[in-house]
Amino acid sequence: xxxxxxxxxxxxxxxxxxxxxxxxxxxxxxxxxxxxxxxxxxxxxxxxxxxxxxxxxxxxxxxxxxxxxxxxxxxxxxxxxxxxxxxxxxxxxxxxxxxxxxxxxxxxxxxxxxxxxxxxxxxxxxxxxxxxxxxxx
Amino acid sequence: xxxxxxxxxxxxxxxxxxxxxxxxxxxxxxxxxxxxxxxxxxxxxxxxxxxxxxxxxxxxxxxxxxxxxxxxxxxxxxxxxxxxxxxxxxxxxxxxxxxxxxxxxxxxxxxxxxxxxxxxxxxxxxxxxxxxxxxxx
DNA sequence: ATAAATCCTATAGAATAGGTATGAATTAAA
DNA sequence: TTTAATTCATACCTATTCTATAGGATTTAT
Ligand code: FES
Ligand code: FES
Numbered sequence: 567x568x569x570x571x572x573x574x575x576x577x578x579x580x581x582x583x584x585x586x587x588x589x590x591x592x593x594x595x596x597x598x599x600x601x602x603x604x605x606x607x608x609x610x611x612x613x614x615x616x617x618x619x620x621x622x623x624x625x626x627x628x629x630x631x632x633x634x635x636x637x638x639x640x641x642x643x644x645x646x647x648x649x650x651x652x653x654x655x656x657x658x659x660x661x662x663x664x665x666x667x668x669x670x671x672x673x674x675x676x677x678x679x680x681x682x683x684x685x686x687x688x689x690x691x692x693x694x695x696x697x698x699x700x701x702x703x
Numbered sequence: 704x705x706x707x708x709x710x711x712x713x714x715x716x717x718x719x720x721x722x723x724x725x726x727x728x729x730x731x732x733x734x735x736x737x738x739x740x741x742x743x744x745x746x747x748x749x750x751x752x753x754x755x756x757x758x759x760x761x762x763x764x765x766x767x768x769x770x771x772x773x774x775x776x777x778x779x780x781x782x783x784x785x786x787x788x789x790x791x792x793x794x795x796x797x798x799x800x801x802x803x804x805x806x807x808x809x810x811x812x813x814x815x816x817x818x819x820x821x822x823x824x825x826x827x828x829x830x831x832x833x834x835x836x837x838x839x840x
Numbered sequence: 841a842t843a844a845a846t847c848c849t850a851t852a853g854a855a856t857a858g859g860t861a862t863g864a865a866t867t868a869a870a
Numbered sequence: 871t872t873t874a875a876t877t878c879a880t881a882c883c884t885a886t887t888c889t890a891t892a893g894g895a896t897t898t899a900t
Contacts, residue, residue: 567787567788567790567791567792567793568791568792568818569887569888569889570888570889570890571888571889573792573803573805573814576814577805577814580813580814592844592845592846593845593846594844594845600805601805602805603889603890603891604891605890605891605892606889606890606891608846608847608848609889609890611846612846612847612848615847622845622846622847623845623846623898624845624846624847624896624897624898625844625845625846625896625897625898625899626842626843626844626845626897626898626899626900627844627845627898627899627900628844628845628846628897628898628899629845629846630846641817650704651704653704654704654705655704655705655710656704666710668710668714668737668738668739676717676836676837676838677710677713677714677717679836680778680828680829680836681705683828684825684828684829687824687825687828688821688824688825691817691820691821691824692817692821699813699816699817700813701813706856706857706858707857707858708857708858729875729876729877730876730877731875731876740858740859740860742859742860742861743858743859743860745877745878746858746859748877749877749878749879752878759876759877759878760867760876760877761865761866761867761876761877761878762865762866762867762868762875762876762877763866763867763868763869763873763874763875763876764867764868764869764875764876765866765867765868765875765876765877766876766877767877
């Protein structure tokens, strides 16, 4: 399951997508509108920033905005920044690969085969740009 | 990511599938062959039993075997027994449904829509009977 | 100057993960 | 009938992660 952290992050990114990009959105505003605990959100925003997903403007009237064009941002990116790998087992993760200590042979591992298939179905969906997430009013 | 518990459970189920069903496999045997910590495995086996995935024979020469025909067992069942929902968010889980406290409207939730799609791709793969996991020698 | 922000570090409580300890109950075989 | 192998049950333990909060330093528009 997705962590709350990741879920909050996704909501934040979606909020920023909808927000007019001329004025940055303050953490306070996001916190109120999306009902995310303020201090927790600050934390998440810092993390999103280090992962280059949002950029910030300091000082009064400051806030956050998407760091790049929404067409270049995906939910997968947010998930990886918050929770790490999308794959359900480490041995098939592209970016967070680790070998399975208890499996002797990756090539013939039945578990691995199955979860590789799962991953290859999940990833394309999660990697779609957030612009494809239509806001049905 | 899958918990170790779930991974061990899957390996156990696969081991039992390969094991001749006339003689039950003892926890000790499974533990050694699959390098799963013995006491932890006992724990997992008990859980698998309450979820009706394995059955047991007590006493000396006792052990465990699959509780039903392998064609009726899927990895999804094992995962649910160990880790709970397969869905990445609770509001789209079939068996472990919970509403999302911070989402006001499920119908229009963009996150929900996306993850529903993800889930609907994952589940059929994970629900295939374990007999389809060919053992490539 | 002041207020509104971000930024940074540290901490705390709760839950979960991963595993261990101890021992009782059951049963086949010696 | 004793012994050894095994499941069954409960409780406990330790480390980590998750979720969140606290306190303050820094930046900047007004
Ligand atoms: S090699 Fe990763 S699950 Fe077997
Ligand atoms: S309703 Fe579950 S994520 Fe929005």
